[in-house]
Amino acid sequence: xxxxxxxxxxxxxxxxxxxxxxxxxxxxxxxxxxxxxxxxxxxxxxxxxxxxxxxxxxxxxxxxxxxxxxxxxxxxxxxxxxxxxxxxxxxxxxxxxxxxxxxxxxxxxxxxxxxxxxxxxxxxxxxxxxxxxxxxxxxxxxxxxxxxxxxxxxxxxxxxxxxxxxxxxxxxxxxxxxxxxxxxxxxxxxxxxxxxxxxxxxxxxxxxxxxxxxxxxxxxxxxxxxxxxxxxxxxxxxxxxxxxxxxxxxxxxxxxxxxxxxxxxxxxxxxxxxxxxxxxxxxxx
Amino acid sequence: xxxxxxxxxxxxxxxxxxxxxxxxxxxxxxxxxxxxxxxxxxxxxxxxxxxxxxxxxxxxxxxxxxxxxxxxxxxxxxxxxxxxxxxxxxxxxxxxxxxxxxxxxxxxxxxxxxxxxxxxxxxxxxxxxxxxxxxxxxxxxxxxxxxxxxxxxxxxxxxxxxxxxxxxxxxxxxxxxxxxxxxxxxxxxxxxxxxxxxxxxxxxxxxxxxxxxxxxxxxxxxxxxxxxxxxxxxxxxxxxxxxxxxxxxxxxxxxxxxxxxxxxxxxxxxxxxxxxxxxxxxxxx
Numbered sequence: 330x331x332x333x334x335x336x337x338x339x340x341x342x343x344x345x346x347x348x349x350x351x352x353x354x355x356x357x358x359x360x361x362x363x364x365x366x367x368x369x370x371x372x373x374x375x376x377x378x379x380x381x382x383x384x385x386x387x388x389x390x391x392x393x394x395x396x397x398x399x400x401x402x403x404x405x406x407x408x409x410x411x412x413x414x415x416x417x418x419x420x421x422x423x424x425x426x427x428x429x430x431x432x433x434x435x436x437x438x439x440x441x442x443x444x445x446x447x448x449x450x451x452x453x454x455x456x457x458x459x460x461x462x463x464x465x466x467x468x469x470x471x472x473x474x475x476x477x478x479x480x481x482x483x484x485x486x487x488x489x490x491x492x493x494x495x496x497x498x499x500x501x502x503x504x505x506x507x508x509x510x511x512x513x514x515x516x517x518x519x520x521x522x523x524x525x526x527x528x529x530x531x532x533x534x535x536x537x538x539x540x541x542x543x544x545x546x547x548x549x550x551x552x553x554x555x556x557x558x559x560x561x562x563x564x565x566x567x568x569x570x571x572x573x574x575x576x577x578x579x580x581x582x583x584x585x586x587x588x589x590x591x592x593x594x595x596x597x598x599x600x601x602x603x604x605x606x607x608x609x610x611x612x613x614x
Numbered sequence: 615x616x617x618x619x620x621x622x623x624x625x626x627x628x629x630x631x632x633x634x635x636x637x638x639x640x641x642x643x644x645x646x647x648x649x650x651x652x653x654x655x656x657x658x659x660x661x662x663x664x665x666x667x668x669x670x671x672x673x674x675x676x677x678x679x680x681x682x683x684x685x686x687x688x689x690x691x692x693x694x695x696x697x698x699x700x701x702x703x704x705x706x707x708x709x710x711x712x713x714x715x716x717x718x719x720x721x722x723x724x725x726x727x728x729x730x731x732x733x734x735x736x737x738x739x740x741x742x743x744x745x746x747x748x749x750x751x752x753x754x755x756x757x758x759x760x761x762x763x764x765x766x767x768x769x770x771x772x773x774x775x776x777x778x779x780x781x782x783x784x785x786x787x788x789x790x791x792x793x794x795x796x797x798x799x800x801x802x803x804x805x806x807x808x809x810x811x812x813x814x815x816x817x818x819x820x821x822x823x824x825x826x827x828x829x830x831x832x833x834x835x836x837x838x839x840x841x842x843x844x845x846x847x848x849x850x851x852x853x854x855x856x857x858x859x860x861x862x863x864x865x866x867x868x869x870x871x872x873x874x875x876x877x878x879x880x881x882x883x884x885x886x887x888x889x890x891x892x893x894x895x896x897x898x899x
Contacts, residue, residue, distance in 0.1 A: 454828045476826070503825040510826075512820065513821075513823050514826055516813075516823065517826040517827050517830075518830055521813060521830050521831055521834040522886075524813060525830075525889065526885065526888075526889025527889065528801075528809060529890075529892035529896060530888055530889050530892045531801050531863050531866065532892065533891075533892035533893075535801050536798075538802055539896060539898075540759060541795075541802040542897055543739045543759075544742075545802075545806050545810075545836075545837045546802040546897070548836055548837065549834060550893045550896070551830075552830045553889045553890060553892065554893045555886075555890070557883045557886035557887040558883060560882075560886045561882040561883040561886060562879075564870075565874070565877050565882065568877065572871060575870070575871045577816055578812055578816050579867065579871075581815055582808070582809075582860060582863075582864065585808050585811075585812065585860070586857060586864075589849045589856055589860075594847075597842075597845075597850065598842045598843060599842075601807075601842035601846055602842040603811075604811025604838045605811070605814075605839055605841075605842055606818075607811075607814035607815045607817065607819070607835075607838065608811075608818075608836075609839065610818050611818050611824060612824075612827055612832055612835065
């Protein structure tokens with residue numbers, strides 16, 4: 330059964346926020362959608378596209394009488410925004426977010442609201458290197474995976490509502506504890522963004538490399554074109570898991586370098602074989 | 615004007631060798647094509663596909679009376695194979711290869727043949743994670759870039775013939791000195807393969823990561839599925855450039871780790887911005 334919300338407020342109407350608004354509209358999942366943000370031009374774009382019905386520069390005003398709040402701001406702004414709107418949200422309001430890191434945000438929500446908690450952390454793994462409301466589309470979440478927080482202090486009905494929200498816009502929901510989320514995403518997403526960036530620099534500072542760029546390099550550096558501010562925030566909000574992962578990666582690269590230095594064919598083949606098998610084990614072709 | 619060769623011998627009839635045979639056949643660029651290799655089953659496949667007209671387990675026999683030899687063996691076998699066939703090749707024969715590293719191979723050719731040298735190193739940047747003659751196709755080289763050796767000791771007519779060969783099968787030819795080639799490819803291809811492998815391992819050894827795998831991870835680990843033996847060989851034959859590049863990459867990753875450790879937002883944003891700009895500078899979208 331599809332959910333329906335009378336009043337939804339989306340805070341942050343960039344790619345993800347505007348797309349959610351469009352998805353809700355197109356599927357008739359909400360009666361009225363308010364958009365809040367700090368840039369009038371973005372708000373106007375979201376309004377013009379029909380992603381939202383009314384816009385506010387003041388998030389506190391925008392959440393009065395709301396049923397569902399979706400925070401779709403940059404990850405580093407979620408916690409301050411939760412503090413800002415906490416007092417103005419109706420007690421029965423359900424809240425969620427879309428940030429790529431979960432531990433700090435969910436822990437903060439646990440601090441500022443009593444159990445049973447009605448803020449439920451989400452991470453829809455959708456989107457691209459594109460940004461801004463103007464790139465929003467109603468089908469952005471279709472076929473994607475949305476990770477939704479599990480925790481003992483969550484209100485079960487609020488959680489169900491959040492799960493049904495994401496399913497209703499086309500995502501498959503996977504339950505995840507925030508600590509597990511951050512550790513895994515460090516390895517499958519956050520560190521890869523660091524690597525892509527570093528690889529792009531490695532090539533660019535060498536001189537004229539364009540003739541030597543093949544599909545491998547394109548694939549390996551595509552996400553280096555992502556927005557620096559977003560990845561700065563993710564690194565900072567997922568510090569521990571990233572440092573741990575980077576340290577392990579460094580050890581692995583050292584092993585490769587040692588084997589190359591010694592021209593140790595057997596070890597090199599073995600390292601590449603493990604990576605080959607690891608790829609097969611982690612990605613369905 | 616298109617080239618035409620009476621007798622071509624392709625040594626090593628895997629993906630690249632068989633595809634070249636098919637390309638030559640389909641475009642009528644050779645009268646007869648011999649295939650040589652060490653595995654009867656691969657030779658039979660190439661024969662059955664029409665990539666070659668006759669097959670040999672003995673490369674020396676296969677090059678008697680030949681006009682053009684293309685060595686399409688794994689990179690580490692090119693030098694031994696050159697030594698093996700040197701005496702049997704007619705003096706006017708033109709030779710080339712397809713290996714991903716060039717310095718060692720071209721230097722060896724310079725040692726075993728007097729100037730003007732009729733072995734001209736090539737590196738067609740085509741192919742995929744697939745391997746074997748059965749995946750060969752006549753259009754593999756279309757739209758690809760083929761890097762062709764420049765050197766003062768090369769026979770000009772032999773070089774022209776090799777360039778026209780690659781153009782005739784659909785590649786764009788770029789001239790390259792072997793040392794420059796190996797240094798650039800270390801950064802745009804060889805090191806990325808090491809990284810992809812290491813990233814796949816980083817994720818796989820963490821536990822169940824499949825739910826967290828998005829397009830970024832897929833892109834970043836695709837080439838980890840490449841054949842270990844091929845990349846083992848490339849690492850060994852391009853040792854110096856790879857060690858230099860890996861050392862630079864390590865310094866870059868250290869800078870990221872330091873900034874994350876200190877939660878230094880400004881430095882992190884700056885690092886990501888440089889990577890962003892480097893990607894834009896090296897890859898045309």
